[in-house]
Structure formats: C-alpha cells, structure tokens
Amino acid sequence: MKMWYEKEGRDEDVVLSTKACIVRNVKGYNFPSKMDDKDASSLLKKVDSVIDRNVFSGGMATDIINSGDAVTLMKAQISGRDGSLLFAPDRKAIYYTEDFGLSIAVGNSEHITIKAQAPGHDISIYRPAEKAAVELEKKLDIAYSEKYGFLTSSVKLTGTGLKILYTVAIPAIAKTEGGIAALRQRVGQYEWTIYPFAEQGELNESGVYIIASVSTLGVSEEEILARGEMLIEDVIKAERACREQLATKKKTQMQDLYGRAYGLMRFASLMSRREALDSICWLRLYRDYDDSCEFDCKWKMLNMITQEVCWEQQRRGEINTQTAQKQRAERIKKILKGDD
Amino acid sequence: MRCERCGVELTNKIIKINDVAYCENCARLMGYGKFLRSPEEMLGSAFSPFDEIASTIMQMSDLDFGNSALSCPKCGMTLRDFEKKGRLGCIECYNTFNDYIVKEMFKQQGESTYGGRMPGSTAELPGIEKIDAPAGKKEESVSAEEPKETVQTATEETQAPAPAAEDNAAEKLEKLAKADLGMLSDEDLENGIKLAAANEDYILASKLRDELKGRKAGN
Numbered sequence: 340m341k342m343w344y345e346k347e348g349r350d351e352d353v354v355l356s357t358k359a360c361i362v363r364n365v366k367g368y369n370f371p372s373k374m375d376d377k378d379a380s381s382l383l384k385k386v387d388s389v390i391d392r393n394v395f396s397g398g399m400a401t402d403i404i405n406s407g408d409a410v411t412l413m414k415a416q417i418s419g420r421d422g423s424l425l426f427a428p429d430r431k432a433i434y435y436t437e438d439f440g441l442s443i444a445v446g447n448s449e450h451i452t453i454k455a456q457a458p459g460h461d462i463s464i465y466r467p468a469e470k471a472a473v474e475l476e477k478k479l480d481i482a483y484s485e486k487y488g489f490l491t492s493s494v495k496l497t498g499t500g501l502k503i504l505y506t507v508a509i510p511a512i513a514k515t516e517g518g519i520a521a522l523r524q525r526v527g528q529y530e531w532t533i534y535p536f537a538e539q540g541e542l543n544e545s546g547v548y549i550i551a552s553v554s555t556l557g558v559s560e561e562e563i564l565a566r567g568e569m570l571i572e573d574v575i576k577a578e579r580a581c582r583e584q585l586a587t588k589k590k591t592q593m594q595d596l597y598g599r600a601y602g603l604m605r606f607a608s609l610m611s612r613r614e615a616l617d618s619i620c621w622l623r624l625y626r627d628y629d630d631s632c633e634f635d636c637k638w639k640m641l642n643m644i645t646q647e648v649c650w651e652q653q654r655r656g657e658i659n660t661q662t663a664q665k666q667r668a669e670r671i672k673k674i675l676k677g678d679d
Numbered sequence: 680m681r682c683e684r685c686g687v688e689l690t691n692k693i694i695k696i697n698d699v700a701y702c703e704n705c706a707r708l709m710g711y712g713k714f715l716r717s718p719e720e721m722l723g724s725a726f727s728p729f730d731e732i733a734s735t736i737m738q739m740s741d742l743d744f745g746n747s748a749l750s751c752p753k754c755g756m757t758l759r760d761f762e763k764k765g766r767l768g769c770i771e772c773y774n775t776f777n778d779y780i781v782k783e784m785f786k787q788q789g790e791s792t793y794g795g796r797m798p799g800s801t802a803e804l805p806g807i808e809k810i811d812a813p814a815g816k817k818e819e820s821v822s823a824e825e826p827k828e829t830v831q832t833a834t835e836e837t838q839a840p841a842p843a844a845e846d847n848a849a850e851k852l853e854k855l856a857k858a859d860l861g862m863l864s865d866e867d868l869e870n871g872i873k874l875a876a877a878n879e880d881y882i883l884a885s886k887l888r889d890e891l892k893g894r895k896a897g898n
Contacts, residue, residue: 366770373754373768448766469801476798482770487784488793490773492766494783499795523687528892532686553686557790560802565876569885 342415343440344646348459351638352627353575355506355547355645356416358456359468362449362491362500363475364482370492371430371446379430379446386445389478390434395443397435400428414650415439416456441467443475449491449500451475458642460575462568465503465560488556498555503567506536507574508645510546510620511581518581519548522574529570530554536649545616546623547649550574586628597625601634604644605675609661610668615648635677643674684709684787697762699786709786751775848878856883860890 344356368374368382387398397403403412409425417439418424424433424444431446444452453475455468475481482490488498496502512518519533526533536547550570552563586593600618603610622641629636647670680689682702694706701709749758752775756768761776765783773780784791796802855863855871863871868891875884 364770369754369769370767372764372766373756465804473799473801481798483798484773484793486793487773487791488795489798490770492768494765494767494780495787497780497784498788498793501795527685527687528889534681534686534688551686554788554790555795556784556788557792557794559794560796561804562794564804565873565884569876569888573885 340437343438343456344415344458345643346438346458347639348457348461350460350575351458351642352623353507353509353578354460354571355508355642356456356458357461357464358416358454358504358506359465360455360502360504361453361468361472362451362496363453363472363479363489364450364491366480366482368450371448371450372492374430376430382450383430383432383445385479386443386451386475387432389475390443391474394436394441395434396437397433397442400425400431400433403433404428411439414646415442416650417442417444417454420650440464441471443471448493449496460505460571462503462564465564469560496555499558499560499563500555501560501563502552502555503563504549504551505567505571505574506547506549507571507578508545508547508619508623508642509574509578509581510624511585512574512578513544513546513548514585514620514624515581518577522577525573525577526550526570529566531566531570544613545645545649546620547645582624582627586625590628593621593625594629594631596621597629598634601636604671606672607668609664610671611664612648612651612667615644615667615671619645619648636675640674640677644671647671647674696786699765749775848874852878852880852883855887856880860887863890865891865894 348354348356364370365382365385368378371379374382383399397408403409404425409418412418412424412433412435413420415435417433417435424431424447431444433442433444435442440457441455442453444454453468453471455464455466455471457464484490489500491497491500509518509522512522523533530553531550532553533548533550536545536549552567554563558566600621603614604618604622607614619641622636626636626638626641648667651667680693680700681687682689682705683699684701684705687702687704689700689702692703694701694703694711696706696709696711750756751768751772753771754768756772756775758776758779761767761772761779767773767776767780781791851871851874855875860868868887871887872884872891875887
C-alpha cells in the first residue's frame with residue numbers, strides 16, 4: 340500500500356499537498372490544557388469506542404511509540420515535524436487509515452483533530468475529513484453553540500473548526516523581486532495567510548510555503564473552500580509565469596544550474612540539507628523547460644525528495660553530521676534512480 | 680515572528696496588544712491607529728491639546744482587559760491566563776468571558792457569528808462530490824427499491840433540466856463577464872461569485888470578488 344504522499348497529484352509542479360483539518364471537542368470535559376489525567380483517560384476511552392475500526396488503525400500514542408510507528412507518523416505528516424503529537428503519549432491517541440491520508444488525533448490542543456491529506460492540488464480531500472467529523476458528531480455529544488458554532492479551546496478555531504492548507508513549492512515567485520510580498524497581498528485579499536514552511540534555519544529558504552485559511556467565523560465551509568480554490572489557481576498561474584520568465588530570460592544560466600543540481604543530487608555521496616534544498620529549487624525551476632532529455636526527473640520524484648528533506652526526522656545536532664549527510668544523499672539517489 | 684492576524688513576517692515594527700503580536704497595518708485596521716502615532720506626531724503641534732493625549736491614555740486602559748481576576752467557575756481559568764495563552768479551559772469559559780471572547784473574535788477574524796454547517800450535516804459543496812453518494816450508485820439503489828415509474832420520473836426530472844440549467848449558467852456567466860461591474864448590485868455580485876466558482880470560472884469569480892471587496896472597503 341502506497342502512502343498518501345507517494346501518489347501522484349494534480350498541479351504537482353507547484354502544489355505539494357492539500358490538507359483539511361477539522362477540530363472538535365466533546366461536551367462534559369474540560370479542554371485538554373485544563374483536563375486532569377482521569378478525564379483525559381475517560382475521553383480517550385469514549386472516543387476509542389466510536390472509532391470505526393474497519394477504517395482506522397492505531398490507538399493509544401504509547402502503543403504507537405512502542406511499536407516503532409512514530410517515525411512513519413512523522414513522515415506521513417500526522418504527528419508534526421518535531422513529533423509533537425507524541426509528547427505526553429499517555430494522554431493521547433492517534434487513529435489513521437492504511438495510506439495515512441486520514442487521521443484522527445485525540446487529546447492534542449483540542450479534544451479531536453481530524454486531518455485529511457492528499458498529494459497535489461485536491462480540494463476534494465475536504466470530504467473524507469468532513470465524513471469522519473460528521474460520524475463523530477453523530478456518535479458523540481460535541482460542543483456546539485448556535486451562535487458561535489463548534490466550540491474550541493483556541494478562539495482562532497471557534498466556528499467551523501476548519502482549516503484548509505496548501506503546501507506549495509514556489510521557488511520562482513520567491514526568487515522574483517517583490518514576488519512574495521505581492522503574493523502575500525493577494526492571499527490577504529482572500530482573507531487567507533501565507534507563511535514559509537519553516538520560520539528559521541535551512542528550511543526557511545526552501546521555496547516551500549504554506550497557504551492556509553484563517554476565518555472560521557462568518558463564513559461557511561463552502562466559502563472557505565471556494566476562496567481556497569480561487570486563490571490556489573492564482574498561485575499556480577503566478578508561479579508558472581515566473582518560471583517561464585526565468586527560463587526564457589536566463590536560459591543559459593538556468594540550464595547550467597539545472598544540470599549541476601541534477602548531477603549533485605544524482606551522484607553526491609554526502610549532502611547537507613541546504614545543498615539538497617537549493618538543488619531541488621533549481622530542478623523545479625527548469626524541469627519543464629529542459630529539452631535535452633538527458634535527465635530523468637519526474638515531478639513525483641522531486642516532490643518525494645522535497646518531502647524527504649523537509650520532513651526528515653530531526654535529532655538535535657545531527658542534521659549535518661557526516662552520517663546524516665550520507666543517509667540523506669543515499670535516500671535522494673534512490674528516489675532519482677527510481678528505486679523508491 | 681509573524682502577525683497573529685494576517686501572518687505577515689514582523690521585521691521592523693512589532694506591535695503587541697495584550698501580548699499578541701500584530702503588524703502595524705493590522706493594528707491600524709483593528710482600530711488601534713491612534714495609539715500608534717509617534718510622540719512627534721502627537722506633540723508636533725505646539726497647541727496639541729493635552730486632553731487628547733489624556734483621553735488616549737485613558738482609552739489605552741481598554742486594551743488591558745481590565746478585570747483580570749475574573750475566573751471560570753468550572754475550570755478555574757482566569758482572564759489573565761486566557762489573555763496570555765489565547766486558549767480557553769472549558770465550554771463554560773465561553774459564558775464567563777463572553778465579552779472578551781467576542782472582542783478577541785473580532786480582532787482575529789472581524790466576525791463573531793457562525794456561518795457554517797450544523798453538527799451531523801454535510802456542507803453543500805458544488806463541484807466536490809460527496810463520498811457517500813456517488814451518482815451512479817445512488818441511482819442503482821433507488822431503482823432497486825422504488826417502482827419503475829417513479830424512477831423514470833426521477834430520471835427525467837434530474838436529467839431533462841440539466842442541459843438547460845447548464846446553458847442557463849453559461850449564459851449568466853457570459854453576461855457577467857461582459858457586464859459593467861459597477862452597474863451590478865452587491866447581491867448580483869455575491870450570486871455571481873458563487874455561480875462562477877461552481878462553474879470553475881475562477882478568473883471571473885475573483886474579478887467579482889475584487890469589485891465587491893472594493894465596494895465594502897469604500898463604504
């Protein structure tokens with residue numbers, strides 16, 4: 340069974356993934372930050388009793404850690420890049436589908452967090468998240484008020500409790516002067532937000548950004564999704580136009596950087612994270628304009644490498660040791676060879 | 680650090696209101712512009728009325744939610760904790776801190792009313808198929824249970840108007856695309872946005888949306 344991110348997606352030259360997150364809380368329990376151990380345990384049992392075991396595997400976070408599935412959850416972008424979903428594991432549970440595309444986390448910052456993920460540009464991913472939410476709403480006494488909608492611990496989520504996130508690789512916009520500022524303004528017009536995949540460090544310059552919905556009040560799910568679709572179409576068009584501009588105006592330099600980047604990724608034995616990220620950017624920028632037919636470099640491969648590098652397990656101080664660099668280079672080579 | 684409201688990266692000027700960081704633009708949009716004036720601006724005029732400064736200082740006390748000792752009878756969450764962490768402790772907190780929560784909602788989202796779906800129901804999303812009811816399967820199950828006549832009528836009803844409806848939508852979209860947007864009412868624009876989005880004409884939808892937004896901003 341392929342993991343969700345190993346599948347092909349629409350507009351995958353720009354959009355790495357589409358995610359829908361829905362949060363819900365159960366009446367009768369304090370929100371997680373004010374919940375004692377007894378209530379936390381009772382909530383886990385209550386939710387566990389209504390989870391459809393034909394669809395979901397998993398369970399208590401402690402069992403997941405003991406079974407060694409924690410790394411898989413991290414790679415599948417369920418438990419956070421730092422594995423934060425697995426902190427305080429005796430108060431948490433995680434359920435997931437076979438391809439890890441749909442997950443339900445219990446006891447995180449809200450009682451229940453439903454997350455559906457799909458590769459590329461695919462807003463229909465909202466549906467499985469909604470379906471899981473509706474089933475839980477029917478089986479559990481969910482905190483809801485007619486005035487404010489679904490009640491959450493964070494006021495930023497009160498209302499629909501829904502966030503849509505597109506992870507996009509937009510190196511051409513990022514390299515165009517004033518590109519990100521203009522995009523930020525455009526995103527703001529839709530009342531959405533854009534932020535870099537990582538605020539600091541090497542990943543900050545990866546050209547990978549997250550475009551996310553903001554409003555949960557005063558808008559319906561339909562409006563959130565429609566705005567997202569309009570916005571992402573704009574982003575895709577803008578990124579492709581910027582790539583075209585770079586590829587035609589600076590063809591020789593781009594071709595050179597593309598070839599070098601491919602050579603480095605295909606044959607290097609040691610690779611720092613920064614080198615990997617720079618190389619991915621150049622490959623992404625010129626991939627569609629390369630007419631030499633000398634490089635086998637599919638979008639799926641590039642996205643797999645981006646995923647590998649951005650979401651690789653981080654251990655403090657180990658990111659750029661020789662062992663880490665060697666392992667990284669090997670994984671990238673394997674993907675580019677088509678062995679993965 | 681990023682602006683909690685719009686997400687923009689905060690580089691030069693960071694404005695903190697009740698421990699939440701905002702960019703200058705958002706702070707102004709939220710109505711705190713008067714507090715952002717530099718001392719030169721405020722005192723620039725030799726006759727700058729002192730009572731204006733005094734009233735500004737008086738109003739600044741509004742920024743602190745004031746009654747920080749207020750606490751939730753159920754979970755013990757205090758208003759100060761809520762201000763600090765931005766999180767509530769339980770459902771009862773919504774009653775206890777109602778006024779402050781509404782203020783916070785307006786600050787964060789400019790809204791405090793719910794517009795989403797009811798629990799247990801699904802959202803109406805044109806263009807996105809419902810998982811439980813793929814068209815083909817639904818028709819099969821109906822034909823198995825219902826008498827033939829009903830099925831035929833249902834099929835006629837669902838199939839016959841479809842091309843007409845499509846034509847109608849296409850016609851409407853064409854008209855909208857050619858229309859002078861300034862002549863359309865807000866309601867026309869809103870309906871047009873929905874129609875264009877449903878028909879995946881995102882360029883038209885964004886044009887209409889910009890027009891509507893421009894009007895609202897103008898008001």
